[in-house]
Amino acid sequence: MKKNTVDIITLGCSKNLVDSEKLMKQLEANGYKVTHDSENPQGEIAVINTCGFIGDAKEESINMILEFCQAKEEGRLKKLYVMGCLSERYLKELQMEIPQVDKFYGKFNWNELLADLGKAYHSEFAIERHLTTPKHYAYLKISEGCDRKCSYCAIPIITGRHVSRPMEEILDEVRLLVSEGVKEFQVIAQELTYYGVDLYKKQMLPELIDQMAKIPGVEWIRLHYAYPAHFPTELFRVMRENPNVCKYMDIALQHISDNMLQKMRRHVSKDETYALIEQFRKEVPGIHLRTTLMVGHPGETEQDFEELKEFVHKARFDRMGAFAYSEEEGTYSAQHYEDNIPQDVKQQRLDELMEMQQEISADLSHAKIGKEMKVIIDRMEGEYYIGRTEFDSPEVDPEVLIKAEGNSLQIGSFYQVKVYDADDFDLYASLV
Structure with missing residues (x-):
């Protein structure tokens, strides 16, 4: 001891x-x-x-x-x-x-x-910390809490109301981290798009990201956990105009059928969701969308699930996670709905969804063969250097493997590579 x-x-x-x-x-x-x-x-x-x-x-x-x-x-x-x-x-x-x-x-x-x-x-x-991530990237938390009251979610019960950090404080932290060698920022919050509403009386995420992008030494900014209702569309311009804002958006959509969106209290409709995805892809060409979906929420019918499958098939998300509903005490669902979908049905729906997505992911991966991309090198593992593109967040997304033999790469540095092979998730590339 x-x-x-x-x-x-x-x-x-x-x-x-x-x-x-x-x-x-x-x-x-x-x-x-x-x-x-x-x-x-x-x-x-x-x-x-x-x-x-x-x-x-x-x-x-x-x-x-x-x-x-x-x-x-x-x-x-x-x-x-x-x-x-x-x-x-x-x-x-x-x-x-x-x-x-x-x-x-x-x-x-x-x-x-x-x-x-x-x-x-x-x-x-106050704004300093001991980074536990590789020193070239850091997570940047811009707010705490959540004012959304989705039926299934215990987060507002745990974290309380949405509280934004002052913009100047966040930018100071970014400058400090850059001075310590951080090049890539994963911007996180329980709910990004609400940033600034409490402090500045309006959604300030586009402004914050624009300011961050102007700080010298910030090479990549990636955004996590956005909410589809009242999405701040000014963000599209910020993503388009700043080459260091990754064309990547992590936006949890949960479901698509109007019946479920209503029961989940998501304040968004099926048509609005489809329109938002279309707008993303039109306004930010090349954007990679990551989403999370839920199956087995109380009241989900076979028809709802069929709509969800059709949605996954049509939207072709670049990255997708899904999970089965689990009742959380104190939530709206726990108080107002009966958790009436059998566990095996939930599991079967989950498996079916993930199987569909695996095929889509494999297709999208293989479509990258022959393309040149910029990667950052995270680590060395076995006989490969492991890197990521701007479309890949650490720990959750695919990686790019580059043979170590004959190459001497710096961890935390950027390289241009050409993809020569792909499996369901990862890419294999060689230096250009």
Whole structure:
């Protein structure tokens, strides 16, 4: 057990990761040595940053907490702290159920942990963090919370109302990260398109991205988690005019049938959704769209599912994830609908959708054979350098494999490559 060493374990999404990175910076400023997600945690203090989004994620968080409780009981750990979404949501229950944890913090008060360790919060490091990603890219969180009230989603219950960060603060953080060698920014929020409404009384995402794009050293900006209703169409111009804004949009559409969109309380119609996709592709030629869809929400009929399949077939998304509905207590669905679709039907619909998408992804990948592309190199693995194009976000999207033999590439540098082969997901390329 290493003295003055803190192990931080992050579960869930990249938004959680940003919080962990901020905490790491604060702990280091107070003289601690900090590790992140280590295979073999050895510190005397452990902090688990939990996810509380859906059933599987909650289970993973609980199992991780129990694992560390055991380490504490066996004397391999002195102090165990838990923060993040799960403890924000179930603070009282967790305190009663798992008393071995020294203290639970929510999602927003984790800096109290410093005081409990007898340390100070260093406000001069407010926008600084210890990056856990490869040092050429970083996640940039521009807001917290969500004002949308989708029927199935517990996020507003956990994170509360939408709160935008001031634009100047975000731009300062970008400049700081650029000075530390970051070239690529994944802009994240629970809901990007609402950015600025609370502070500036209007949607300010296009303005923010435009300003970011002008900062020297910012090579790629990629946008994650947009919402289709009232989409700020000014963003199309920003994407078109700034070569460093990736032609990529992660926009969760969830469903297409009007029946389901209404039941899900999405405030958008089937026709509006089709029109938005068409507008994206017309105004930003070459854009790659990533979406998330849901099957098995209460009330989904065979007819609804057929419409969804037709949608996947017609829209030909470049990237698509899907998941089966799981009831979350406290949500509109849990209070007003019966979770009446059998698990095996949900699973079958999910499998069918993903199978369709796999064929589409394979087609779109193979269409890139013979094309030249700009890639950034993330790492070396086995006999390949692994890179990504502007259309690929880290960890969720396809990668580009370049034979290492005979090449000496810099991690974090950009190269022009030519694609010579593809499988269902990844591309194989050689240097131009």
